[in-house]
């Protein structure tokens with residue numbers, strides 16, 4: 001087969017796959033389409049650069065360095081630390097992290113506005129990862145909804161609550177692709193896939209920022225962590241990443257690019273090193289890609305103490321050298337460590353950092369403040385905070401999104417939903433009563449006192465049934481630890497009930513930052529508890545609360561019903577009860593692969609075929625003991641109803657370069673209840689100049705169908721959707737055959753092929 005490659009940006013490359021001649025021409029139309037797609041979007045609200053020039057001219061070096069410093073406050077309360085009020089009054093604090101609350105931030109802001117010589121407003125930043133006070137499902141759970149409207153809505157509510165509390169800069173979305181569930185921060189992202197990750201990234205930026213930066217009730221987003229933080233070797237947090245440029249461009253960069261295209265206001269660099277340079281000063285990712293190729297001219301923030309940690313990385317001999325490197329590399333604002341403030345003036349005097357570079361960084365942070373409208377409206381209305389935080393609408397949305405994020409992994413014998421005539425329910429397990437765990441490891445201002453536990457949610461729903469079943473509880477064991485003292489009581493409660501809801505999983509502090517694990521088994525005595533309860537012969541449904549895929553092989557084989565609830569947020573118990581009682585039909589799908597055992601990691605669906613793809617023959621690429629099959633595949637999830645997909649149709653057998661292909665499939669609800677299906681489209685480039693994954697997600701849609709309802713779902717594939725990075729790491733599309741697979745997960749599905757041909 002003859003293949004030709006077409007480079008994005010209008011240049012054509014040689015056919016390296018099979019050596020056919022160079023293509024020399026490309027239509028102007030296609031070139032302009034490609035240029036438009038790759039262009040950086042226009043920035044948000046207008047900023048008067050002359051006002052900025054004037055302000056910068058009036059600033060002293062200390063004022064400027066103050067703007068480039070993000071000051072830490074008390075990690076829990078957000079209260080200012082000793083000496084910060086004085087600095088603020090001198091106009092030498094640009095932003096804070098963690099300070100929050102309308103009254104408190106107004107008080108701080110008043111010092112900046114009323115006492116400082118230049119009256120530059122201070123910017124309050126905070127980690128609003130999945131909700132400010134009303135906590136939504138953790139990001140991995142939200143990604144499991146495959147529902148971009150829900151994600152956007154959750155982010156918009158988070159922004160409304162945060163901005164009402166004076167926070168105008170949030171360190172989200174976290175869009176790191178992660179293929180290793182040992183890495184605790186896998187919970188903060190959208191999983192393993194760059195396409196789903198990109199859609200989720202864009203939805204979060206839209207929700208957080210609104211249509212343009214500065215929209216009232218919204219905040220500036222900060223996409224993080226640039227970049228390849230999720231590729232930490234061995235899943236060990238902060239560890240080195242070793243990723244080829246092609247994989248960076250094809251897998252790790254796209255969600256960041258999607259955030260940029262959605263207009264994200266700032267980037268945060270990662271804590272890892274990559275190819276010999278810490279991400280904070282990486283000349284390729286920060287200098288070449290972000291600033292030069294993508295032309296990002298917004299604020300780049302270092303991660304917490306990352307500038308000072310250049311010393312630990314062994315690339316800076318002291319704080320002065322660290323500050324110099326970071327400023328030169330393009331960091332505009334330093335978070336927490338104070339190398340810029342301590343050494344900036346010396347660096348300037350000695351000519352080690354230019355005035356122009358300093359002013360550029362200052363301009364960027366001031367521009368961000370201006371776009372946010374802080375100069376005109378530095379204070380927040382305290383009454384709005386009161387009305388907005390935890391309002392009924394926000395709580396209802398949190399409950400709904402949590403329901404949409406849960407994934408039904410097994411439902412043998414239709415244990416779920418619970419039968420209407422159930423008379424007694426045993427709720428067992430440590431995850432049913434702890435109000436902290438449902439909030440996940442990063443819960444901003446969320447409060448455990450405001451969380452609906454699983455037990456509370458189940459009890460409340462049971463009480464509303466026409467014939468309310470009895471609900472009894474026994475913990476059985478703690479989430480961690482060796483004691484089995486509670487087993488007898490749990491067994492007694494189970495034996496006296498019609499059905500058992502077993503709530504097990506990971507405590508939230510075993511997930512998130514600095515929570516890498518070498519074992520993904522259920523911690524403590526929880527597996528033994530499940531085994532003991534199984535011995536009662538009662539029907540059991542497991543509800544999992546966890547932040548990463550767990551190796552739950554025994555549970556998957558022996559417990560008939562399993563609901564993956566992740567960390568569902570403030571409304572956890574109500575949302576779980578909605579599903580258990582059948583008020584909500586689960587429709588989420590996994591955004592990442594569940595391995596059978598840790599030894600299979602990394603295990604992800606979009607792997608290369610290899611020269612010896614796994615098969616029965618011995619000399620193929622697989623584990624001889626356990627094989628390559630995951631426990632659960634990417635995209636997998638069940639429903640209380642059943643769906644049938646058929647009549648896959650392509651609009652053509654060939655499409656010319658620059659053309660598009662319509663793909664349609666019919667979906668029918670052939671089961672007894674209304675429910676949601678996520679129809680997924682995967683693509684495989686059969687022969688290319690570089691090896692290509694066995695399949696890649698290129699489209700999906702979550703639809704709702706009534707029983708017996710049939711609908712046609714349509715996808716459009718553009719030429720650009722067929723592209724990849726060639727041997728020179730340039731984006732290209734190549735002529736040739738592609739396979740389309742449409743299904744309900746990354747396994748199986750309906751196939752068809754088409755060919756991309758010359759125009």
Ligand code: NOJ
Pocket residue numbers: 097127171224271303304513
């Ligand atoms: C360190 C984390 O890596 C980052 O995600 C977070 O935004 C900052 N700390 C600030 O809390």
